[in-house]
Amino acid sequence: MFSYKMTEMWTTMGSTLASFMFIWAIIRQYCPYQLLRFFEKYSHRIMDYFYPYIRISFHEFLGDRLKRSDAYGAVEAYLSANTSKSAKRLKAEIGKDSTNLVLTMDEYERVTDDYKGVKVYWVCSKVMSQSRSMPYYQEQEKRFYKLTFHKKYRDTITGSYLDHVMKEGKEIRLRNRQRKLYTNSPGYKWPSYKQTMWSHIVFEHPATFETMAMEPQKKKEIIEDLVTFSKSKDFYARIGKAWKRGYLLFGPPGTGKSTMIAAMANLLGYDVYDLELTAVKDNTELRKLLIETTSKSIIVIEDIDCSLDLTGQRKKKGESKFFSDDENENKANFDAVRKEVKEEGSGSGSGGGNSKVTLSGLLNFIDGIWSACGGERLIVFTTNYVEKLDPALIRRGRMDKHIELSYCSFNGFKVLANNYLRVENHALFESIERLIGEVKITPADVAENLMPKSPMDDADKCLSNLIEALSDKKAEEVKKSSGLINEQDEEVEHFSPIKENGEVVGDEKEDDQAMKQIQR
Numbered sequence: 001m002f003s004y005k006m007t008e009m010w011t012t013m014g015s016t017l018a019s020f021m022f023i024w025a026i027i028r029q030y031c032p033y034q035l036l037r038f039f040e041k042y043s044h045r046i047m048d049y050f051y052p053y054i055r056i057s058f059h060e061f062l063g064d065r066l067k068r069s070d071a072y073g074a075v076e077a078y079l080s081a082n083t084s085k086s087a088k089r090l091k092a093e094i095g096k097d098s099t100n101l102v103l104t105m106d107e108y109e110r111v112t113d114d115y116k117g118v119k120v121y122w123v124c125s126k127v128m129s130q131s132r133s134m135p136y137y138q139e140q141e142k143r144f145y146k147l148t149f150h151k152k153y154r155d156t157i158t159g160s161y162l163d164h165v166m167k168e169g170k171e172i173r174l175r176n177r178q179r180k181l182y183t184n185s186p187g188y189k190w191p192s193y194k195q196t197m198w199s200h201i202v203f204e205h206p207a208t209f210e211t212m213a214m215e216p217q218k219k220k221e222i223i224e225d226l227v228t229f230s231k232s233k234d235f236y237a238r239i240g241k242a243w244k245r246g247y248l249l250f251g252p253p254g255t256g257k258s259t260m261i262a263a264m265a266n267l268l269g270y271d272v273y274d275l276e277l278t279a280v281k282d283n284t285e286l287r288k289l290l291i292e293t294t295s296k297s298i299i300v301i302e303d304i305d306c307s308l309d310l311t312g313q314r315k316k317k318g319e320s321k322f323f324s325d326d327e328n329e330n331k332a333n334f335d336a337v338r339k340e341v342k343e344e345g346s347g348s349g350s351g352g353g354n355s356k357v358t359l360s361g362l363l364n365f366i367d368g369i370w371s372a373c374g375g376e377r378l379i380v381f382t383t384n385y386v387e388k389l390d391p392a393l394i395r396r397g398r399m400d401k402h403i404e405l406s407y408c409s410f411n412g413f414k415v416l417a418n419n420y421l422r423v424e425n426h427a428l429f430e431s432i433e434r435l436i437g438e439v440k441i442t443p444a445d446v447a448e449n450l451m452p453k454s455p456m457d458d459a460d461k462c463l464s465n466l467i468e469a470l471s472d473k474k475a476e477e478v479k480k481s482s483g484l485i486n487e488q489d490e491e492v493e494h495f496s497p498i499k500e501n502g503e504v505v506g507d508e509k510e511d512d513q514a515m516k517q518i519q520r
């Protein structure tokens with residue numbers, strides 16, 4: 001009896017729906033557009049009147065889709081933790097420290113959640129839509145989560161459930177967050193639907209401040225500065241300043257600038273955005289990249305002096321291999337000749353590929369109105385030639401803290417000896433202390449000498465290697481200072497450009513021509 005009634009009910013419902021669809025198809029076929037809009041509008045209203053459920057959507061990208069929605073991210077994290085047991089189709093991704101798997105709902109999956117006795121429904125969905133910003137037809141994925149609940153629970157859901165989801169979701173996100181190293185390098189071809197200009201890998205650099213070779217006092221000061229910054233959200237809000245801080249790291253090659261960036265990221269738990277300026281087309285693209293960065297991140301521009309012709313006296317990184325002392329006169333002559341050669345050859349003095357990023361664009365990137373979006377961000381520049389940078393670029397307020405990384409001190413050596421050899425004291429330390437005070441040696445060189453070269457190499461052997469290297473350096477420096485070696489001759493002797501079929505190629509060509517002019 002019961003099953004008969006059910007069958008009758010389903011049949012009636014089915015035929016009603018079929019009739020409705022048929023009438024609707026006729027209306028769509030023959031009605032003028034205005035009448036159709038009218039029907040659509042009112043049919044929605046009638047449906048809404050009888051439909052007792054409320055729906056809220058959380059879209060991944062809002063408005064003009066410049067930035068991923070925080071609400072979407074929080075919902076995703078909340079659902080992955082709370083509903084992954086009930087969902088039947090899940091996506092798995094490696095979580096923090098590459099140890100655990102994080103499960104999230106797969107597309108079109110539906111799950112329920114209970115909150116204070118109220119049942120709500122979540123659906124993960126996506127639609128394809130045509131991008132408005134693209135010059136030609138291109139489809140983009142629009143992903144969203146949809147929350148559905150009965151209208152009688154409106155107050156409970158909008159009043160406290162959503163707050164609960166956001167709060168818990170953000171906490172879970174922070175807990176599970178696997179830090180990332182982003183790059184805007186053009187080597188990767190973006191799929192047409194890809195929303196972001198950054199690509200990333202997991203950030204796994206092991207550097208920490210403990211393993212950094214530098215004066216303990218200076219190290220302590222930098223750590224305190226960073227930690228204070230990360231806890232100063234309210235302070236920055238009170239003084240009306242965007243929550244960001246600029247660091248300029250300068251010093252000779254191999255003194256630990258890049259290592260310090262990794263140590264900073266590990267100390268604060270931030271992501272790293274490695275910005276390759278020469279790959280940025282123009283100022284607009286630079287702004288877009290900035291907007292796409294998240295908070296709790298470090299935006300890095302390495303070798304800022306080589307990135308673009310921002311200084312008027314642009315220098316290429318490769319040049320440092322010709323000169324041990326960047327202040328010597330020969331180098332200035334070489335720079336001048338090289339610049340002339342380049343200008344003659346290309347008809348333009350600017351490098352940086354096809355990038356049209358200007359100094360003003362970069363200044364705006366650092367502290368323009370757009371730089372405030374996101375908050376809690378460090379901007380770090382590194383350079384080997386601080387004196388070549390435009391003062392506007394590195395003035396306080398833009399680059400708030402200038403940190404010089406220099407040659408290895410005895411304290412720095414002790415850190416490295418402990419890192420590499422696990423020795424805190426040794427009979428050879430005294431000689432090393434004396435020699436290290438007399439010669440300029442970078443932490444990178446010290447580290448290389450302390451590295452065991454065979455399984456048989458113990459601390460004695462490695463420390464003796466270092467003493468030998470320091471003594472050689474000292475002898476070289478003595479020779480130089482007594483005029484026995486002419487540095488210019490040395491540069492010319494050491495210069496051996498890359499050749500293909502006997503022809504010098506690439507940037508080396510300019511160097512080669514400059515060297516030949518000097519030789520003449």
Ligand SMILES: Nc1ncnc2c1ncn2[C@@H]1O[C@H](COP(=O)(O)OP(=O)(O)OP(=O)(O)O)[C@@H](O)[C@H]1O
Nearest residue numbers: 211212213252253254255256257258259443444447
């Ligand atoms: N201060 C330091 N403490 C510990 N290790 C260091 C330090 N400086 C350099 N090193 C070691 O030397 C290597 C090179 O250092 P790093 O790449 O950080 O130098 P850099 O200053 O960024 O050089 P460049 O100007 O050429 O980019 C690192 O892998 C690290 O092992």
Ligand SMILES: [Mg+2]
Nearest residue numbers: 257258302382
């Ligand atoms: Mg570096």
